Amino acid sequence: MKYFRRIYSFDYMGHKSWWFTISAIVIAAGLISLFVKGGGNPVDGLHYGLEFKEGTRIAVAFEQSPSLAEVRETVASAGFDNAQIQETPNVAGSGAEGFQIQTPVLTPPQQEELKTTLDEAYTIAASGGTQVFALETVGATFGRQVVSSSLKAVALALLLILIYVTFRFQWRFAVGAISAEIHDLIIVIGVYSLTGREVTTATIAAVLTILGYSLYDTVIIYDRIRENEPRFNRIPYGDMVNLSIWETLTRSLNTTLTTLLPVLCLLFFGGGTLEDFAFALLVGILSGAYSSIFVASPVLTLLKEREPQYKKLKAAARADQA
Amino acid sequence: MTEQTITYIIAAVAIAIAVWAVLRKKNWVVMVMMVVLVAVSLYWIIPPSAKTRLGLDLQGGLEVVYTAKTSDGKAPSQKQLDQTVAILDRRVNGLGVTESQIQKQGSDQIAIALPGIKDPEKALSVIGKTAQLEFFKDDPASRPVGPVESKEEALKQLRREGVSKAEIAQLEAEGTSDDYSLIVSPEDTVNGVPEAWYVYKRPPAMTGGAVKSARAGFDGQTGKPNVLMEFTSDGTKQFQDVTRELYRTGLLKQTPQTFAIVLDNVMESDPMIDYTDPTLRDGISGGAEISGGSMSVQESKDLAFVLNTGALPVKLEPSYQQQVSATLGKDSMNQALIAGLIGLGLVLIYMLVYYRFLGLVADLALIVYAILLWGLFNLIPVTLTLPGIAGMILTIGVAADANVVIFERIKDEVRRGKTVRSAVSSGYARGFQTILDANVLIILTALVLFFFATAQPKGFALTLILGVLVSMLTAVLFTRAMLGVLAGFAFFNRPSLMGVKAGQVDIETAVMGDSRASASRRRRSAGAQGSAPAGKPAASAELAPADGPSAGTGGGQKKTGGRRTSTSRKRKKRR
Numbered sequence: 095m096k097y098f099r100r101i102y103s104f105d106y107m108g109h110k111s112w113w114f115t116i117s118a119i120v121i122a123a124g125l126i127s128l129f130v131k132g133g134g135n136p137v138d139g140l141h142y143g144l145e146f147k148e149g150t151r152i153a154v155a156f157e158q159s160p161s162l163a164e165v166r167e168t169v170a171s172a173g174f175d176n177a178q179i180q181e182t183p184n185v186a187g188s189g190a191e192g193f194q195i196q197t198p199v200l201t202p203p204q205q206e207e208l209k210t211t212l213d214e215a216y217t218i219a220a221s222g223g224t225q226v227f228a229l230e231t232v233g234a235t236f237g238r239q240v241v242s243s244s245l246k247a248v249a250l251a252l253l254l255i256l257i258y259v260t261f262r263f264q265w266r267f268a269v270g271a272i273s274a275e276i277h278d279l280i281i282v283i284g285v286y287s288l289t290g291r292e293v294t295t296a297t298i299a300a301v302l303t304i305l306g307y308s309l310y311d312t313v314i315i316y317d318r319i320r321e322n323e324p325r326f327n328r329i330p331y332g333d334m335v336n337l338s339i340w341e342t343l344t345r346s347l348n349t350t351l352t353t354l355l356p357v358l359c360l361l362f363f364g365g366g367t368l369e370d371f372a373f374a375l376l377v378g379i380l381s382g383a384y385s386s387i388f389v390a391s392p393v394l395t396l397l398k399e400r401e402p403q404y405k406k407l408k409a410a411a412r413a414d415q416a
Numbered sequence: 417m418t419e420q421t422i423t424y425i426i427a428a429v430a431i432a433i434a435v436w437a438v439l440r441k442k443n444w445v446v447m448v449m450m451v452v453l454v455a456v457s458l459y460w461i462i463p464p465s466a467k468t469r470l471g472l473d474l475q476g477g478l479e480v481v482y483t484a485k486t487s488d489g490k491a492p493s494q495k496q497l498d499q500t501v502a503i504l505d506r507r508v509n510g511l512g513v514t515e516s517q518i519q520k521q522g523s524d525q526i527a528i529a530l531p532g533i534k535d536p537e538k539a540l541s542v543i544g545k546t547a548q549l550e551f552f553k554d555d556p557a558s559r560p561v562g563p564v565e566s567k568e569e570a571l572k573q574l575r576r577e578g579v580s581k582a583e584i585a586q587l588e589a590e591g592t593s594d595d596y597s598l599i600v601s602p603e604d605t606v607n608g609v610p611e612a613w614y615v616y617k618r619p620p621a622m623t624g625g626a627v628k629s630a631r632a633g634f635d636g637q638t639g640k641p642n643v644l645m646e647f648t649s650d651g652t653k654q655f656q657d658v659t660r661e662l663y664r665t666g667l668l669k670q671t672p673q674t675f676a677i678v679l680d681n682v683m684e685s686d687p688m689i690d691y692t693d694p695t696l697r698d699g700i701s702g703g704a705e706i707s708g709g710s711m712s713v714q715e716s717k718d719l720a721f722v723l724n725t726g727a728l729p730v731k732l733e734p735s736y737q738q739q740v741s742a743t744l745g746k747d748s749m750n751q752a753l754i755a756g757l758i759g760l761g762l763v764l765i766y767m768l769v770y771y772r773f774l775g776l777v778a779d780l781a782l783i784v785y786a787i788l789l790w791g792l793f794n795l796i797p798v799t800l801t802l803p804g805i806a807g808m809i810l811t812i813g814v815a816a817d818a819n820v821v822i823f824e825r826i827k828d829e830v831r832r833g834k835t836v837r838s839a840v841s842s843g844y845a846r847g848f849q850t851i852l853d854a855n856v857l858i859i860l861t862a863l864v865l866f867f868f869a870t871a872q873p874k875g876f877a878l879t880l881i882l883g884v885l886v887s888m889l890t891a892v893l894f895t896r897a898m899l900g901v902l903a904g905f906a907f908f909n910r911p912s913l914m915g916v917k918a919g920q921v922d923i924e925t926a927v928m929g930d931s932r933a934s935a936s937r938r939r940r941s942a943g944a945q946g947s948a949p950a951g952k953p954a955a956s957a958e959l960a961p962a963d964g965p966s967a968g969t970g971g972g973q974k975k976t977g978g979r980r981t982s983t984s985r986k987r988k989k990r991r
Contacts, residue, residue, distance in 0.1 A: 150737075153744075199734075202540040209537075221744075228744050233483060233735030239522060247868035251861045258860060262853055295925075299865060299876045303810070306861030306880075310817060313854040321846075345824040352766060352820060353813030355760030360809055363755035365748050366474070371806045371876075379675060 106339050106387060107332035107395045113388035117277055124284015131287055137241075139287045143294040146237030150200040152208070153182065155192030155226040156216035165193055165216070172211040174200075192219070192226065199231055244298045247277070251305045259316075267316050270394035271309060274385035279393045281381045282374060296367055300374035306352070307375075308382025311346045312390045318342045319394070330411045331404040332395045339387055350383040423795055426456055432891055441841075446897030450890075454784055457791025467794045470676045471801030471875065472531035474749040476537060476742030481527045484730040485728045489522050497577035500730050501526055503680075504543060517799075525735065531799075535589045536739045549624030550597070551655075551664065552616040554674040554686070562614025563601070570598060570613040587615075591681040594618065599676065601683035613677075614683070621658045621675065626651025632716040635705070643706040652701060659689055660699030666691030677706050711725040752805040759809050760786065771823055777898050778891075785890040789883055790853050803876035811883025814858065821854075822847035836910065837903040844896045850943035851892065855884050 106113075125136070132139030161167075162181050169177045178196040189228065209227065212218060218225045252272060254398065259268035282301055287295055318338040326334045360372035398404050430449040437445035460467060472479055483491045484500060501518055508516045508528060517529040533539050552558055561573045571584050574596065586593045601612045628648045635642045647655055662673040666689055677685040685706040689696060748902070764782060767775035789808060795798060830836060858969030859881055863953075867878035902908045 134877035166971060167838045202537055206537040225741055226738075226743055227741050229737065230740040231734055231737035233733060239525075243522070247864050250868070253862040254864065255857060258853075258857060273497075296806075296876075298628045299803060301864045302861060303858075303876070303880060307814070307857035309857045310814075310854045313857065314821060314850055317850040317853065340827070342824070345820050348770065348820040348824075349817040352763050353810070355762040355766060356809045356813050359755045359759035359762065360752075363751060363758060364806070365751035365755075367802050368752055368755065368806050371803065375810065392889070399602070 110392040128285040143292040150231040152195040153228040155219040183409040266397040270390040274390035279380040304378030311386035328406040443897040444898035460794040469554040477531035478536040481734040483735040550620035551622035563612035632720040656699035662689040799874040807876045807879030815887035835901035
């Protein structure tokens with residue numbers, strides 16, 4: 095042993111091609127799902143929530159307990175033929191049993207008409223002096239606007255991250271970080287496509303948050319690499335990165351865990367909207383923890399090992415082993 | 417100075433002193449400043465029901481996003497959008513909803529939030545109607561109620577006049593019934609006149625039909641912006657009749673009479689007829705002038721525009737509408753709060769179990785964090801929404817992360833042979849770099865989210881930004897000061913308290929066989945823990961093959977025996 099003694103148990107950087115393959119498989123699965131479910135257009139490969147589709151959605155609970163067929167009958171006889179109605183055990187997170195009625199966009203007078211019809215037929219349930227009744231209407235352009243502004247936001251966020259990491263570290267670090275970011279983004283989108291979960295505006299907000307938060311672990315490792323670079327300048331770069339990962343493993347796991355705990359609580363106890371949020375955050379945080387070690391660091395190592403100085407060290411280490 | 421300004425000043429001074437004190441290592445001063453901040457926050461939190469603003473998804477209400485189009489279906493200009501917002505603002509004012517919000521969104525959308533509104537359908541029809549200009553006389557017969565300070569009070573007084581319940585209900589919801597109009601005179605911040613409510617008897621003395629044209633100008637005497645109206649020939653006659661009558665009544669009662677110019681149930685102006693001026697004997701034959709005390713040039717232009725067209729400058733199509741009943745709002749809030757509390761509890765327990773004594777310090781900091789963030793929310797005030805609560809809960813994790821990074825850093829320093837006291841100070845200095853970089857990246861993306869996103873995610877982004885900033889305060893300043901104070905006590909100077917086991921060793925020594933670091937380690941371990949446990953043969957054997965070439969040299973093995981045991985133990989734990 096001329097260069098160093100390996101004290102970590104696992105050669106993370108030595109198996110770069112494995113990690114890239116694993117990530118590629120997961121990403122490919124997501125992309126295939128997007129294309130297949132979208133019928134060739136990946137944008138349609140997601141299950142968009144009502145917020146993206148034109149229509150009015152009403153959630154309501156009744157005093158009497160009419161059957162689904164009865165409610166259908168009542169709604170249709172009031173002139174709302176195209177309504178889709180389903181039973182729900184939990185009206186908009188209230189815990190009350192009731193119905194979800196989805197119709198084409200209703201004007202305010204139509205909304206009132208439908209509400210009155212339902213109230214007269216089955217009496218809308220009340221609790222705490224107000225009726226258990228929620229209504230949501232979305233026009234045709236709203237969804238497109240949300241999607242296009244989100245795409246702009248993602249592009250701008252990535253650019254800012256690129257600039258900041260380049261400024262604080264080096265451009266090679268920035269390339270690694272951005273690769274991890276894009277990796278996480280595609281995985282979250284892929285998981286949404288695969289599981290068929292509803293995409294809401296909350297999901298989009300969560301995805302944008304992941305962009306910032308999933309870098310936490312990457313920054314922890316990068317920071318250690320930046321610090322170790324001059325200390326261990328006589329060993330191959332990949333080994334120095336291995337060492338840095340090993341040194342920071344506890345804190346990477348702990349930061350991920352302390353964030354996952356509240357997110358899991360949101361997922362299990364938070365109710366409708368927050369559950370959406372939490373699921374996207376959960377996938378993003380897990381993917382972010384993985385990508386900090388298995389994407390950001392290998393990409394950085396790959397780029398660094400092309401530098402003459404580290405090329406030489408690596409070749410020497412190889413010769414030594416052989 | 418308002419309560420709010422004073423609080424901001426106290427908080428800013430306290431934070432500034434705390435930062436200064438931390439740099440000067442005056443830890444007690446930092447602790448005192450933190451107590452001040454917590455006290456100020458508690459002042460803004462208690463009682464929570466009165467001081468926390470809830471969004472409409474939590475207290476129920478109506479949110480509408482309109483897409484504006486010109487009459488020929490094109491995208492509106494910025495000016496048209498501004499005019500529309502100004503008009504809608506007045507209409508919403510007339511609904512008497514506190515905390516209503518109207519804002520432009522993107523290039524052609526207007527979002528309106530009406531938290532706590534009771535009758536959303538009626539509100540929608542009021543918002544979307546065409547402009548109604550009316551002139552009312554201000555004598556007791558035409559104005560049975562007013563001025564009073566609230567909508568409820570005005571309706572209560574009208575009820576005492578013997579008006580039917582049904583009519584009151586209609587008035588409350590729509591602002592206008594067959595016989596009455598509920599009118600509000602908005603708060604005039606320039607002249608310090610508070611909001612006032614009136615009920616006028618219908619029909620009005622004149623309506624907007626009498627107005628031929630209107631233009632924005634300036635008052636000849638005061639130089640303030642005003643709006644000049646010109647009447648049609650019928651209108652001129654009507655106006656002359658009204659003003660002549662008011663002049664005569666004034667002369668009779670020897671008190672000046674006024675009349676109200678009302679647009680969409682909002683009193684724009686309350687001009688007075690001076691009975692001592694004999695030229696007014698036959699009434700006013702020219703035009704009329706609206707001059708609210710605090711009208712800006714832009715407002716006067718908007719008003720003139722509305723008077724000219726009698727309608728909104730654009731067509732509004734509802735593109736998103738959400739209506740939440742108060743019950744549903746309350747239920748979702750309770751659920752979110754329970755989830756948040758359990759989340760906070762689990763993080764507290766985890767930190768305590770994993771970091772023991774340091775965890776206790778971190779837990780205290782987390783609780784302080786939660787109090788400061790909540791206080792800040794009520795102070796600004798930020799309207800708390802469901803996504804906002806999600807953001808708060810997520811930042812609990814981020815705040816804990818900062819402590820994890822720093823504590824691990826302190827452990828590193830202890831392993832490198834530093835005393836606990838100097839490990840705390842250098843651990844913070846180095847850990848802060850990492851936290852700063854990570855948090856700046858979170859804030860950057862949250863800012864992007866804030867500027868691009870629509871209403872709901874905006875609240876989330878704002879929470880995230882505020883949360884990350886406050887977490888820097890508690891997780892860095894506060895815990896540092898606390899550990900600094902504790903480091904002054906002798907019992908604290910034990911590496912085991914930091915979770916560092918006896919005999920653990922610096923990485924550089926283990927990897928490079930560097931004599932410098934190992935020497936300092938020996939010094940420390942000799943002083944603090946006695947000798948490191950002797951290497952057991954089994955443990956050495958387990959480690960030795962980890963890297964092929966290193967196993968060969970017998971001399972190296974002897975020299976590093978003790979260290980190796982500890983690294984192997986560590987390896988087992990991390991795997």
